[in-house]
Amino acid sequence: MKLKKLKKKIQRLEKRxxxxxxxxxxxxxxxxxxxxxxxxxAARKSAARATASGGTRKPKRxxxxxxxxxxxxxxxxxxxxxxxxxxxxxxxxxxxQNSPLPPMQAPENRADGV
Numbered sequence: 001m002k003l004k005k006l007k008k009k010i011q012r013l014e015k016r017x018x019x020x021x022x023x024x025x026x027x028x029x030x031x032x033x034x035x036x037x038x039x040x041x042a043a044r045k046s047a048a049r050a051t052a053s054g055g056t057r058k059p060k061r062x063x064x065x066x067x068x069x070x071x072x073x074x075x076x077x078x079x080x081x082x083x084x085x086x087x088x089x090x091x092x093x094x095x096x097q098n099s100p101l102p103p104m105q106a107p108e109n110r111a112d113g114v
Contacts, residue, residue, distance in 0.1 A: 065073070
């Protein structure tokens with residue numbers, strides 16, 4: 001190998017070694033900036049979401065009911081809930097979903113007694 005070529009190779013290698021740490025440092029700085037920007041954006045977004053959801057909620061209106069109407073509504077709702085419970089109780093006892101056997105039918109009595 002010629003001396004000039006060897007010197008060039010050494011120069012290129014030295015240059016690469018000099019630039020390597022700088023390039024690495026530059027990439028690390030860029031990564032850190034991107035991470036901090038992402039964290040800042042997430043913090044802004046969560047803060048905006050917190051103020052939007054907490055501040056715009058309307059207060060619940062109180063119903064102006066007379067005691068008679070309140071009692072009537074209470075009785076109606078209790079009756080509705082009781083009917084719902086009864087319907088749920090009947091359906092769960094008549095067909096057991098976890099049973100491996102099919103539902104049994106009542107035996108039919110024949111007219112001749114057999």
